Amino acid sequence: MKNKLTVADQLLKCPVQHSLKFIGGKWRMGILWSLKNGCRRFGELKRDVLGITEKMLIQELRHLESLDIISRRVYYEIPPRVEYSLTPRGETLVPVIENIVSWSYADMGESGIFS
Numbered sequence: 001m002k003n004k005l006t007v008a009d010q011l012l013k014c015p016v017q018h019s020l021k022f023i024g025g026k027w028r029m030g031i032l033w034s035l036k037n038g039c040r041r042f043g044e045l046k047r048d049v050l051g052i053t054e055k056m057l058i059q060e061l062r063h064l065e066s067l068d069i070i071s072r073r074v075y076y077e078i079p080p081r082v083e084y085s086l087t088p089r090g091e092t093l094v095p096v097i098e099n100i101v102s103w104s105y106a107d108m109g110e111s112g113i114f115s
Contacts, residue, residue: 022069022093027052027060029097032086035070036094039083069093 023029027049034040034048046057061084064070069090075081086094108114 019096022064022067023097023100025060027056028064029100031057031060031064032069032090032093033097033101035084035086035090036097039073039085041081041083045084064090 023032030049030052031045034045040048042057042061045061046052046054049057052060061070061072065072067089068087070084071087073083073085075083
């Protein structure tokens with residue numbers, strides 16, 4: 001009798017599904033793109049990622065932090081300051097996102113979006 005993998009098991013072993021944990025969703029690549037050049041504060045991220053609500057930004061930052069993609073540094077001063085930055089693991093995603101951005105620019109040009 002063969003040991004068949006369930007659909008859930010197959011998805012867990014799929015590299016595309018694995019990568020989507022990190023860059024999937026509406027907001028994650030925008031957050032990572034904003035952080036690629038260094039530390040950002042919450043308000044800066046909110047301005048950089050157009051259309052994201054505070055609640056969703058908090059949720060996505062927590063998710064990325066739990067995956068060790070970003071780090072959160074709290075400065076105990078008045079007023080309190082919190083900065084977010086890419087971890088070494090998160091920095092490995094920058095070339096991936098840069099390739100997606102390059103492809104998007106090329107496709108947008110071919111589609112006449114820049115006309």
